[in-house]
Amino acid sequence: MKRVKACLNSNCTEYKRTYYKESDEYCVKCGAKLSYVCKHPKCFKQIPNDVKENYCPVHIAERQDKKEKRGEAVKKIGGGILAVGGLAITVGKAAIDIVKKK
């Protein structure tokens, strides 16, 4: 994934509004040097040059979280296919638990 830059000059009309490409060095509006920022639309937190991430630590953690939750949902659907009645749902979950332990 490509990292993004933004203008962090608070007097600039592009301040925390426009994403620039990695190859862009300076803001087209004010000429300030662009900084790497978090890709989260409401964040724009500056990311140090030596940190090779698209997001700030907060949003990396948040995205990780979402990914894990999506994984859980898929597992539940998997259990649901096996399930016919309430008892079968329990059996399905148990089967998934056994698979997880392996």
Ligand SMILES: [Zn+2]
């Ligand atoms: Zn600017």
Ligand SMILES: [Zn+2]
């Ligand atoms: Zn962020």
